[in-house]
Amino acid sequence: MSEPRKLEVLRAIVEDYVHSREPVGSKALVERHHLGVSSATIRNDMALLEEEGLIVAPHTSAGRIPTDKGYRLFVDRISEVKPLSAAERRAIHSLLEGPDDVEDILERTVRLLSQLTNQVAVVQYPHLSRARVRHIEFVLLTPRQVLVVLIADSGKVEQGVVHAAADATDDDLTALRARFLGSIAGSQLDLMPQVLPSVVALCQPALRNLAGALAHGLQRLADRSRDERMVMAGTANLARSNVDFPLSIGPVLEALEEQVVMLRLLSDMAEDPRGVTVSIGRENPYDGLSEASVVATGYGPGSSAKIGILGPTRMDYPNTMAAVRAVARYLSRILGD
Amino acid sequence: MSEPRKLEVLRAIVEDYVHSREPVGSKALVERHHLGVSSATIRNDMALLEEEGLIVAPHTSAGRIPTDKGYRLFVDRISEVKPLSAAERRAIHSLLEGPDDVEDILERTVRLLSQLTNQVAVVQYPHLSRARVRHIEFVLLTPRQVLVVLIADSGKVEQGVVHAAADATDDDLTALRARFLGSIAGSQLDLMPQVLPSVVALCQPALRNLAGALAHGLQRLADRSRDERMVMAGTANLARSNVDFPLSIGPVLEALEEQVVMLRLLSDMAEDPRGVTVSIGRENPYDGLSEASVVATGYGPGSSAKIGILGPTRMDYPNTMAAVRAVARYLSRILGD
DNA sequence: TGTTAGCACTTGGGCATGTTGAGTGCTAAC
DNA sequence: GTTAGCACTCAACATGCCCAAGTGCTAACA
Numbered sequence: 001m002s003e004p005r006k007l008e009v010l011r012a013i014v015e016d017y018v019h020s021r022e023p024v025g026s027k028a029l030v031e032r033h034h035l036g037v038s039s040a041t042i043r044n045d046m047a048l049l050e051e052e053g054l055i056v057a058p059h060t061s062a063g064r065i066p067t068d069k070g071y072r073l074f075v076d077r078i079s080e081v082k083p084l085s086a087a088e089r090r091a092i093h094s095l096l097e098g099p100d101d102v103e104d105i106l107e108r109t110v111r112l113l114s115q116l117t118n119q120v121a122v123v124q125y126p127h128l129s130r131a132r133v134r135h136i137e138f139v140l141l142t143p144r145q146v147l148v149v150l151i152a153d154s155g156k157v158e159q160g161v162v163h164a165a166a167d168a169t170d171d172d173l174t175a176l177r178a179r180f181l182g183s184i185a186g187s188q189l190d191l192m193p194q195v196l197p198s199v200v201a202l203c204q205p206a207l208r209n210l211a212g213a214l215a216h217g218l219q220r221l222a223d224r225s226r227d228e229r230m231v232m233a234g235t236a237n238l239a240r241s242n243v244d245f246p247l248s249i250g251p252v253l254e255a256l257e258e259q260v261v262m263l264r265l266l267s268d269m270a271e272d273p274r275g276v277t278v279s280i281g282r283e284n285p286y287d288g289l290s291e292a293s294v295v296a297t298g299y300g301p302g303s304s305a306k307i308g309i310l311g312p313t314r315m316d317y318p319n320t321m322a323a324v325r326a327v328a329r330y331l332s333r334i335l336g337d
Numbered sequence: 338m339s340e341p342r343k344l345e346v347l348r349a350i351v352e353d354y355v356h357s358r359e360p361v362g363s364k365a366l367v368e369r370h371h372l373g374v375s376s377a378t379i380r381n382d383m384a385l386l387e388e389e390g391l392i393v394a395p396h397t398s399a400g401r402i403p404t405d406k407g408y409r410l411f412v413d414r415i416s417e418v419k420p421l422s423a424a425e426r427r428a429i430h431s432l433l434e435g436p437d438d439v440e441d442i443l444e445r446t447v448r449l450l451s452q453l454t455n456q457v458a459v460v461q462y463p464h465l466s467r468a469r470v471r472h473i474e475f476v477l478l479t480p481r482q483v484l485v486v487l488i489a490d491s492g493k494v495e496q497g498v499v500h501a502a503a504d505a506t507d508d509d510l511t512a513l514r515a516r517f518l519g520s521i522a523g524s525q526l527d528l529m530p531q532v533l534p535s536v537v538a539l540c541q542p543a544l545r546n547l548a549g550a551l552a553h554g555l556q557r558l559a560d561r562s563r564d565e566r567m568v569m570a571g572t573a574n575l576a577r578s579n580v581d582f583p584l585s586i587g588p589v590l591e592a593l594e595e596q597v598v599m600l601r602l603l604s605d606m607a608e609d610p611r612g613v614t615v616s617i618g619r620e621n622p623y624d625g626l627s628e629a630s631v632v633a634t635g636y637g638p639g640s641s642a643k644i645g646i647l648g649p650t651r652m653d654y655p656n657t658m659a660a661v662r663a664v665a666r667y668l669s670r671i672l673g674d
Numbered sequence: 675t676g677t678t679a680g681c682a683c684t685t686g687g688g689c690a691t692g693t694t695g696a697g698t699g700c701t702a703a704c
Numbered sequence: 705g706t707t708a709g710c711a712c713t714c715a716a717c718a719t720g721c722c723c724a725a726g727t728g729c730t731a732a733c734a
Contacts, residue, residue, distance in 0.1 A: 002705090025697050040707055043698070061697045061714045101497045135476050139488055147492055151476055155484055157496040160438045235572060236594055239587035249586075250576035257573055339676090362726050377678055380727070398685045398726045 007078055008035065009045045010054055014066050014074045018314055023063030068281035068313065071293070075278050075317050082318045084326050088116060092330050102126070102155055102335070106231050109307070109331050114234025116323040118241060119311035120256065122232045122296075124266055126154065126305045126335065133184050133192075138177050138214060143167040148217040152189065158224055162217035165209055176211055179203065180218070189222045228263045232256060241312060251288025252310070261286055266306040269296050276321045281313045295320050299328040300335050307331065344415055345372065346382045347391055351403050351411045355653050360400030405618035405650065408630070412615050412654050419655045421663050425453060429667050439463070439492055439672070443568050446644070446668050451571025453660040455578060456648035457593065459569045459633075461603055463491065463642045463672065470521050470529075475514050475551060480504040485554040489526065495561055499554035502546050513548055516540065517555070526559045565600045569593060571646075578649060588625025589647070598623055603643040606633050613658045618650045632657050636665040637672050644668065 012033045016024040026042040029035070035042065046064055049055045054070035057063070066074065084092075095112045106123050114121035135151040144167060150158045183199045184192060196215040203211040235256065238249045255261050265286060269277045279294045293315060296308025307328050309320060349370045353361040363379040366372070372379065383401055386392045391407035394400070403411065421429075432449045443460050451458035472488040481504060487495045520536045521529060533552040540548040572593065575586045592598050602623060606614045616631045630652060633645025644665050646657060 023697090027697075038707055039697095040709090041705085044706085047699075057698080059714065061695090061712090063697070134478075134484075135474065137472065137474055137486075137488070139472050141471075141490070141492055147471075147488065147494075149474075149486065149488065149494060151474070151484065151486065151496075153478065155478055155496075155498060157484075157486060157494060159488075159492075159494040161492060233594065236587055236590035239585070239590055248576070250573055253573035253576055257570065360726095364726075375678055376726095377680090378676085381677085384728075394727080396685065398683090398724095400726070 005035070005037075006045055006049065007073075008033075009042060010049055010066070010070060010074060011078045013046075013049075013055060013064060014070065014078075017065050018316055021314065023058055023065050025063035028063070068283060071280045071313060071317070072278075072283070075280070075321075079318045079321075081274070081276070081322045081325065084322055088323070089326070091116065092327060105331070105334060107233075109327060110231050111233045113307070113309060113323065113327045114232075114237060116327070117309050117311070117320050118234075118237050119309040119315065119320065120232060120234045120237055120252075121307075121309050122230055122256075122262060122266070123307040123331075124263060124305045125156075125229045125231075126300045127228075131156070131189050132186050133189065135185070136177060136181055136218065138173040140168060140170055140173060143169075146173065146214065146217070148214060148221060150218060150221040158221040160217055160221055160224075162213050164213055168210055172207060172210060176203070176207060176214060179211075180214070184218075192219055192222045228267075230259055230263055230266075232262075237311075248291075252292055255286055255288045256310070262310075265289075265294060266296055266308060269294070269306065269308075271298055271303060275325045278317065278321070293317075295324050297324055297328045299332045303332075342372070342374070343382055343386065344410075345370075346379060347386060347403070347407060347411060348415045350383075350386075350392060350401060351407065351415075354402050355651055358651065360395055360402050362400035365400070405620060408617045408650060408654070409620070412617070412658075416655045416658075418611070418613070418659045418662065421659055425660070426663070428453065429664060442668070442671060444570075446664060447568050448570040450644070450646060450660060450664045451569075451574060453664070454646050454648070454657045455571075455574050456646040456652065456657065457569060457571045457574055457589075458644075458646045459567055459593075459599060459603070460644040460668075461600060461642045462493075462566045462568075463637045464565075468493065468526050469523050470526065472522070473514060473518055473555065475510040477505060477507055477510060480506075483510065483551065483554070485551060485558060487555060487558040495558040497554055497558055497561075499550050501550055505547055509544060509547060513540070513544060513551060516548075517551070521555075529556055529559045565604075567596055567600055567603075569599075574648075585628075589629055592623055592625045593647070599647075602626075602631060603633055603645060606631070606643065606645075608635055608640060612662045615654065615658070630654075632661050634661055634665045636669045640669075 009029070012029055012035070013024050016029065016032060026039040026046060029042055030037070030039045046055065049070075050057070050064065053067055054073060055064040055066050058065065092112065095108055106125065110121045110123045131152040131154040133150065134153040137149040137151070139147040139149070141147050141161065144164045146162045146164060146168060148160050148162050179202070180199055184195050187195055196219060200208060200211045200215050235253065238252060265279070265284065268285065269279055271277065276295055276297045281293060282290050284290065284292065284294065289310075291313055292310055293313045294308055294310050295317070296306050297303070299305060299307050308324055311320070346366070349366055349372070350361050353366065353369060363376040363383060366379055367374070367376050383392065387394070387401065390404055391410060392401040392403050395402065429449065432445055443462065447458045447460045468489040468491040470487065471490040474486040474488070476484040476486070478484050478498065481501045483499045483501060483505060485497050485499050516539070517536055521532050524532055533556060537545060537548045537552050572590065575589060602616070602621065605622065606616055608614065613632055613634045618630060619627050621627065621629065621631065626647075628650055629647055630650045631645055631647050632654070633643050634640070636642060636644050645661055648657070
């Protein structure tokens with residue numbers, strides 16, 4: 001049997017199944033795709049495909065559906081990333097115009113991606129560990145409460161409240177701010193643990209307590225911005241695409257809510273030379289996602305942060321991959337300047 | 338027939354139905370609750386309740402289930418808000434300890450509430466319109482991009498990027514910052530439209546363009562913090578509580594994602610003298626929530642912001658109301674000082 | 675007047691049974 | 705290597721039947 005036809009048959013099965021959501025049989029296959037052979041031949045091919053674990057029959061006399069392995073082969077060797085339609089390109093263009101606040105941009109991006117793909121879209125905040133301190137600000141809220149603001153040169157702002165052991169004054173804060181800023185402005189966020197203690201040590205004894213508290217607060221902010229976050233959109237698509245289909249969406253929602261899980265998942269996805277990485281069904285390290293696939297890619301400087309979508313294994317991979325890739329590229333471009 | 342018993346029967350029906358998820362019949366009712374009368378009598382009562390539109394029978398020979406109106410009566414006149422269990426109180430206490438960053442607190446609160454109630458929890462950011470300007474900061478990102486930071490005395494920080502028409506320098510920004518701060522520090526966020534233009538007008542002509550852009554940016558930030566937002570948690574509970582039950586969760590997820598809808602809904606809920614407001618099924622202004630109920634209450638200064646939960650109409654109102662009320666009180670207390 | 679027992683009636687759910695059609699694997703011929 | 709043909713399997717659907725749960729009603733009762 002010819003190797004090319006075998007792949008062709010697998011391709012046809014995947015496409016039909018994604019489209020119809022129903023097991024596809026040999027006869028329907030020859031009708032819908034002009035394969036040039038009879039259904040009996042296809043049956044033989046299918047038997048082989050099943051032996052190789054690429055497809056399975058849910059019950060004796062039903063059609064076949066692709067396995068995770070089948071999808072994998074499809075994605076790796078068969079499908080081509082389709083170019084986006086003109087309408088889609090336009091949507092990307094227009095939706096990503098507007099104020100270029102990092103937060104705003106990510107929010108709109110993720111919404112856009114979820115609409116393009118009809119899946120749940122997820123985007124990770126850009127990494128800040130290599131970002132540098134641009135500015136800090138101490139603001140007295142009450143005599144014992146100080147709002148600490150840390151501004152990175154990436155434009156990200158972190159804030160938190162610090163409790164002082166004794167009453168502080170605006171003058172204290174102004175002095176300390178100058179001192180801190182002098183020492184840490186321009187230094188990398190991940191170097192702060194090395195720098196901060198020496199700043200505190202150099203303070204006048206009277207201020208040392210306060211300085212310690214503030215240093216601790218700054219450290220927390222720096223940690224937090226390294227500490228990753230994400231934005232998502234389109235959870236309602238989960239319910240829609242699975243009407244009358246038993247992808248139990250409970251576990252998936254749980255995974256999405258446990259941001260740690262999702263972030264881990266995204267980070268762990270190796271970068272693929274083709275631009276998008278796909279993790280299918282049980283390939284996912286998280287149990288709740290055993291019937292789901294993740295399509296993701298990096299964006300921004302060094303492609304360090306990830307953007308992607310989450311959907312049922314039975315999804316339209318070519319189009320989804322195209323959308324993810326395109327959106328990631330636009331996003332990189334916008335954040336680039 | 339005695340009015341008290343009628344209510345008692347309704348109460349029993351609601352409680353059994355909430356518990357079992359199945360229509361409850363007259364016989365089962367007398368068995369589970371010691372009502373002191375026979376099933377025949379209950380049948381008569383039920384017929385009356387049905388006439389009044391408080392309960393319905395899904396089909397001829399099934400038990401009855403409460404209608405929206407039935408739940409309404411139950412909530413208004415029958416149920417009592419149960420006190421929380423000691424364990425629950427402890428959970429609230431321990432989970433709400435930690436750094437008292439507004440954002441952090443809200444996030445933990447909403448997570449806690451969703452766990453206590455097994456529903457989706459939602460909390461609205463505190464209103465800031467009456468907040469005052471504590472501090473502003475301009476940071477040069479590139480010669481033509483300025484990061485504008487607005488810090489309110491409530492501790493909330495807003496940030497955004499402004500594009501300059503011409504190159505700006507740090508000195509320009511320092512000067513402008515002093516000027517802006519001198520005029521608007523301490524003034525209410527909603528008064529900024531009146532104040533900002535005059536500041537711009539007073540600037541040196543060379544800086545006026547830049548000042549205008551910055552003023553515009555500040556205005557946007559002020560608007561945004563008036564512009565309401567929310568945090569939510571527990572969407573996975575939707576899937577869980579509705580396993581084998583046809584509350585189509587799609588529309589509900591949509592509503593939750595359209596934050597505008599939810600915020601509107603929360604804002605529109607009148608304050609109830611008993612401390613918690615309930616909106617049941619079709620009482621909700623949004624179609625997708627016709628099988629859902631919202632239990633909410635205000636918190637914080639003037640109870641202006643809302644916190645609440647969203648779940649199926651068939652929910653345990655007494656406990657849910659108790660949890661919402663308790664959590665709101667703790668939240669108020671924590672934010673109060 | 676309110677309560678109760680008894681009874682005829684309705685009906686959804688479960689079950690056993692039969693039928694249909696899509697789909698398969700296998701074999702023999704091309 | 706491909707195909708036609710055929711016997712076989714089995715989910716899905718339909719049909720009929722019975723049962724249990726539940727109802728409404730009536731007549732008797734306190």
